[in-house]
Amino acid sequence: MLARYGIDEASLTDIRTLRYATDYDDEQELLIVVASYALQIPYAQVHAEVVTKKDALGLDLTMSVEQHGLVASLFEHHRIGLEKSIKRLETNQEKKKDAMQEEIEKLTAKIRTLKAIFGNLAQSMEKARQSILCAYVNLNNLVDYTGWSNASTDGADAIISAAESCVRLDPSTRQLPGQRLGN
Numbered sequence: 001m002l003a004r005y006g007i008d009e010a011s012l013t014d015i016r017t018l019r020y021a022t023d024y025d026d027e028q029e030l031l032i033v034v035a036s037y038a039l040q041i042p043y044a045q046v047h048a049e050v051v052t053k054k055d056a057l058g059l060d061l062t063m064s065v066e067q068h069g070l071v072a073s074l075f076e077h078h079r080i081g082l083e084k085s086i087k088r089l090e091t092n093q094e095k096k097k098d099a100m101q102e103e104i105e106k107l108t109a110k111i112r113t114l115k116a117i118f119g120n121l122a123q124s125m126e127k128a129r130q131s132i133l134c135a136y137v138n139l140n141n142l143v144d145y146t147g148w149s150n151a152s153t154d155g156a157d158a159i160i161s162a163a164e165s166c167v168r169l170d171p172s173t174r175q176l177p178g179q180r181l182g183n
Contacts, residue, residue: 014065021058038070
């Protein structure tokens with residue numbers, strides 16, 4: 001089998017510790033997974049027995065020269081795939097971020113519009129309340145109400161007519177209702 005695959009016996013027993021440089025933590029995890037696959041041993045066992053040193057710059061792995069060759073080639077192959085996957089993920093995340101930002105801007109504009117509408121509604125309601133109050137006072141307490149002659153027998157017309165008349169009234173509180181209607 002050694003002759004068939006071109007492996008010499010010395011390389012099987014030549015155990016060395018080699019440094020594998022990694023750029024970030026994900027690459028270190030990938031290296032351990034690749035070593036686990038190449039050596040056909042569990043991930044935890046690679047972590048405990050094969051990894052001899054781990055720091056921010058990479059990992060030191062102890063195994064045979066043949067195993068180092070296999071792990072190194074698999075690691076470089078998958079490292080490129082991991083880098084492409086991460087770039088694709090970053091691109092997708094950036095697109096999602098831009099879409100979410102655009103949606104937030106749209107919702108913010110809608111909120112501003114709704115707040116303006118609500119503010120206008122509150123002002124309109126206050127004006128309508130004042131107008132109806134004025135009309136009520138005019139219809140119930142004033143015999144010389146000028147809008148009454150314009151109203152039909154229907155009470156709604158009288159209220160509308162009284163409300164329209166109130167809009168033209170002088171809002172001075174120093175005058176009596178009859179004086180406000182005045183002219």
